[in-house]
Amino acid sequence: MVEALSTGFQNLYNKYTRSENGPQDDGRCEIYIVPPNKKSANTVVLVDNNTPQGFQRYRPKARRSFEFDVKQLCISKHLKWQIMRQSRLRTSTGQCCPICIPNMANGNERVVSNLRNLLDIYNIKAVKKSMFGCFVDDLKFFYQLKSQEYKYIYDEVGTHDIAQYVLEDEVVVKAISTVARNACADDLTDGDSRFDEEMKTQQANTRCILTVISANAKNWVYKVIGWFTYRMVSLLATSLVVQPAQIERVREAEQSGLPVIYLPLHKSHMDYILLGLVLMMNNIKPPLVAAGENLRVFFISKLLSFLGAFYIKRQVDTKKDQLYWSVLSSYIKNSMKNGHHIEFFLEGARTRSGKCCVPKAGLLSIIVDAYREKVIEDAWIIPVSMNYDRILEGNFVREQLGQPKKKETFFVAIWTFIKAICSHYGIMRVDFNKPYRLRDLYESIDKLTQLENESLSKNGMEVMSPTICYKNTVDRMAKHIVYDCWKSTPIMSTHAVCFILLNKYRNGTTLEQLAKDLSILRDKLSQGDRDVGFSGKSIEVIKHALDLLGPKLVVYENTDNGHFVKPILDVSALIELSYYANNLISHFMHKSIVALTIFKLVSQEFWNTSITEKKISRKELVEDVLFLFNLLQFDFVFIKPCDSLDNIVEGVIRSFEEEDIILIDNMLEEERRSRNMAKHLDYDSDDDYQQSYVEVDTQYRVNTNVSSLNNLKFYRSVMMPYLECMAESAGSFLALSESSVTEREHIQTILNQMHENLEEGILSYGESISVDTIKHSFLAFEKFNCLQITTKDNIKTLCVNNQSSELNEGMQVMSEYIEEFVKQIN
Numbered sequence: 127m128v129e130a131l132s133t134g135f136q137n138l139y140n141k142y143t144r145s146e147n148g149p150q151d152d153g154r155c156e157i158y159i160v161p162p163n164k165k166s167a168n169t170v171v172l173v174d175n176n177t178p179q180g181f182q183r184y185r186p187k188a189r190r191s192f193e194f195d196v197k198q199l200c201i202s203k204h205l206k207w208q209i210m211r212q213s214r215l216r217t218s219t220g221q222c223c224p225i226c227i228p229n230m231a232n233g234n235e236r237v238v239s240n241l242r243n244l245l246d247i248y249n250i251k252a253v254k255k256s257m258f259g260c261f262v263d264d265l266k267f268f269y270q271l272k273s274q275e276y277k278y279i280y281d282e283v284g285t286h287d288i289a290q291y292v293l294e295d296e297v298v299v300k301a302i303s304t305v306a307r308n309a310c311a312d313d314l315t316d317g318d319s320r321f322d323e324e325m326k327t328q329q330a331n332t333r334c335i336l337t338v339i340s341a342n343a344k345n346w347v348y349k350v351i352g353w354f355t356y357r358m359v360s361l362l363a364t365s366l367v368v369q370p371a372q373i374e375r376v377r378e379a380e381q382s383g384l385p386v387i388y389l390p391l392h393k394s395h396m397d398y399i400l401l402g403l404v405l406m407m408n409n410i411k412p413p414l415v416a417a418g419e420n421l422r423v424f425f426i427s428k429l430l431s432f433l434g435a436f437y438i439k440r441q442v443d444t445k446k447d448q449l450y451w452s453v454l455s456s457y458i459k460n461s462m463k464n465g466h467h468i469e470f471f472l473e474g475a476r477t478r479s480g481k482c483c484v485p486k487a488g489l490l491s492i493i494v495d496a497y498r499e500k501v502i503e504d505a506w507i508i509p510v511s512m513n514y515d516r517i518l519e520g521n522f523v524r525e526q527l528g529q530p531k532k533k534e535t536f537f538v539a540i541w542t543f544i545k546a547i548c549s550h551y552g553i554m555r556v557d558f559n560k561p562y563r564l565r566d567l568y569e570s571i572d573k574l575t576q577l578e579n580e581s582l583s584k585n586g587m588e589v590m591s592p593t594i595c596y597k598n599t600v601d602r603m604a605k606h607i608v609y610d611c612w613k614s615t616p617i618m619s620t621h622a623v624c625f626i627l628l629n630k631y632r633n634g635t636t637l638e639q640l641a642k643d644l645s646i647l648r649d650k651l652s653q654g655d656r657d658v659g660f661s662g663k664s665i666e667v668i669k670h671a672l673d674l675l676g677p678k679l680v681v682y683e684n685t686d687n688g689h690f691v692k693p694i695l696d697v698s699a700l701i702e703l704s705y706y707a708n709n710l711i712s713h714f715m716h717k718s719i720v721a722l723t724i725f726k727l728v729s730q731e732f733w734n735t736s737i738t739e740k741k742i743s744r745k746e747l748v749e750d751v752l753f754l755f756n757l758l759q760f761d762f763v764f765i766k767p768c769d770s771l772d773n774i775v776e777g778v779i780r781s782f783e784e785e786d787i788i789l790i791d792n793m794l795e796e797e798r799r800s801r802n803m804a805k806h807l808d809y810d811s812d813d814d815y816q817q818s819y820v821e822v823d824t825q826y827r828v829n830t831n832v833s834s835l836n837n838l839k840f841y842r843s844v845m846m847p848y849l850e851c852m853a854e855s856a857g858s859f860l861a862l863s864e865s866s867v868t869e870r871e872h873i874q875t876i877l878n879q880m881h882e883n884l885e886e887g888i889l890s891y892g893e894s895i896s897v898d899t900i901k902h903s904f905l906a907f908e909k910f911n912c913l914q915i916t917t918k919d920n921i922k923t924l925c926v927n928n929q930s931s932e933l934n935e936g937m938q939v940m941s942e943y944i945e946e947f948v949k950q951i952n
């Protein structure tokens with residue numbers, strides 16, 4: 127992979143001609159070329175004409191003209207959202223992949239699904255209304271819930287509890303003796319007695335690890351806490367929405383006797399609470415939940431453990447921490463074997479940016495191992511997404527701006543709870559993707575990995591070892607699961623409103639215009655088989671969303687021309703707004719990447735003259751899209767392992783044809799046909815024939831009319847903040863006087879530089895300031911061989927100058943290449 131990336135980049139490097147924006151007199155490189163303020167007919171381009179030299183400036187004065195008052199907030203808090211009353215055909219989202227799980231895939235079926243609000247227990251017919259009122263009825267409902275069996279929980283069943291299984295596990299026993307042997311390797315003088323002593327120490331260690339890891343699920347705690355959580359969620363949210371059809375599928379999977387692996391995308395600490403509550407209220411056995419050790423705080427840790435939480439280290443080096451890893455693996459495997467379901471977050475931590483994070487495959491590999499080692503016959507995979515109009519945590523702005531994460535403590539939790547019940551959070555929604563078998567996904571992805579290995583061997587390249595093959599397979603499985611889940615996540619009202627405001631109306635618009643845009647967006651989402659977490663008239667939806675977002679994020683004022691809505695454009699507000707807007711990136715990311723590339727490929731004169739179209743080469747387009755996919759590989763999962771770049775580009779081009787951005791061409795159809803034919807020949811023919819086929823480069827005709835241009839600009843703006851951040855990061859290394867710098871220090875330098883550039887109007891998007899993306903840029907540059915990262919005593923050091931100074935040159939090219947994407951065209 128590393129080699130493929132660096133070769134790809136080397137090719138770019140070789141053919142690259144330098145941009146005009148090289149280093150300035152003072153040796154610093156100009157980071158940005160600022161866009162022209164080209165005003166268009168339908169005001170898609172956001173321009174402030176008062177700013178000098180046509181720079182875009184988003185530095186608002188503080189405005190406090192928000193209309194909502196306390197009374198209105200109270201009304202809104204108790205207003206039941208109409209959503210559950212609508213019985214209509216909805217897209218059955220979260221279907222299985224038709225390529226990897228063909229036996230379970232149903233295409234884009236639509237189902238009659240009457241969404242249900244679980245907070246309304248009378249409506250869902252969970253309990254009959256009694257004369258004692260809802261408080262007693264709720265209690266009765268939770269008391270009557272089915273008691274689940276948790277037979278192998280530590281300390282509960284005496285000698286045959288799960289701890290014994292783990293302690294007797296061959297792998298754990300081996301790990302104990304290996305660690306003991308390693309520990310006394312430097313002290314051989316004392317012989318066996320020293321080793322025996324060390325064995326005892328490691329056995330005690332194993333028990334300690336197990337005590338921390340083990341969950342202690344208890345039925346009565348589930349019921350009491352379930353009831354309490356239910357009351358709490360009723361206070362915070364207007365509704366907790368689920369799709370009954372999805373719940374039925376989960377129930378079927380759960381009753382099959384196989385373990386169920388719940389894999390939610392991680393947005394909030396509410397995630398595990400909501401998932402448990404939803405399952406419990408539907409009499410489905412809740413899973414054991416892998417929780418980070420950061421949640422082991424006074425009282426709460428015990429409580430969560432009674433609710434099935436097992437605590438794991440946030441980062442485990444499987445080689446250095448061999449004992450820990452073996453105990454954890456054995457605990458999870460034995461739990462599954464003994465009838466437990468498991469829940470964990472593939473992303474590892476809550477998303478700080480609103481979009482999904484690139485998954486980590488560690489825990490998934492334990493599940494796959496269990497299947498391969500025949501500890502379990504198979505398992506059900508259920509990707510889950512929890513969606514919130516507003517998250518309880520408030521926002522992650524501090525962390526995105528480089529401040530350390532606040533530690534979880536008992537008092538912080540209590541304070542968050544008190545703050546939460548004084549506020550309101552709109553709709554919460556839990557969606558379950560269609561369950562599928564672990565075996566099916568594993569076998570399909572493994573086949574792909576084996577094919578790749580075969581092709582490496584055919585081409586005389588070094589083949590992957592079985593360990594690397596297996597690692598790749600599990601990595602790909604994790605990516606596939608997260609990609610599918612993210613793509614099928616419903617869009618909430620706040621997500622849609624923030625998205626439109628940030629990408630179309632940064633300078634504000636009327637409420638009516640916003641409602642029109644929301645209706646268009648709803649149609650587009652529905653055409654793309656995306657579900658939305660709201661219903662009703664667009665104007666009401668917007669009012670609901672604005673109410674939740676509040677005056678710190680949006681200005682909503684009465685003007686002579688009616689109601690005017692405008693996002694607050696200071697950095698903190700922009701980062702928070704983009705957190706919500708980023709939920710839609712999954713729907714627009716491919717179009718955005720292609721739009722960014724088209725802008726790069728068309729030449730300068732294209733925008734100034736009266737030409738009606740401009741041809742661009744498909745080959746170059748695909749190359750640039752590939753470059754962007756690789757550059758942003760630590761921020762996004764762009765592509766499922768079973769899909770191809772070609773397919774994705776082709777899909778975007780076809781939809782750009784429908785939108786008249788790319789002009790339909792008869793020749794193009796011809797070329798498509800011959801390309802498809804060539805593809806088939808590729809599969810069927812022998813090598814000699816393949817070599818004789820020479821692909822002709824297709825030329826796409828880009829339409830230059832105003833509407834096409836504005837659509838392109840809109841799509842481009844979706845991913846632009848990420849590219850701006852990458853460009854800032856690459857540029858920062860060129861201004862570096864030292865050859866190496868610590869990661870921490872350099873992140874701060876980049877953040878300062880970005881704030882300065884934003885102040886001067888050089889940086890267009892305040893939300894591009896993100897510590898996450900900066901860190902990911904370092905990793906990407908390392909893959910491209912432009913940067914070296916070394917870690918010593920947990921301190922990361924970045925180095926751009928090696929002895930041959932090739933790295934620095936690489937970074938120069940990298941910076942200039944990214945500039946080509948972020949520059950704005952005259």
Ligand SMILES: O=P(O)(O)OC[C@H](O)CO
Binds near residue numbers: 395421
């Ligand atoms: O987002 P983090 O880093 O606080 O991690 C959240 C995880 O749920 C911890 O289990």
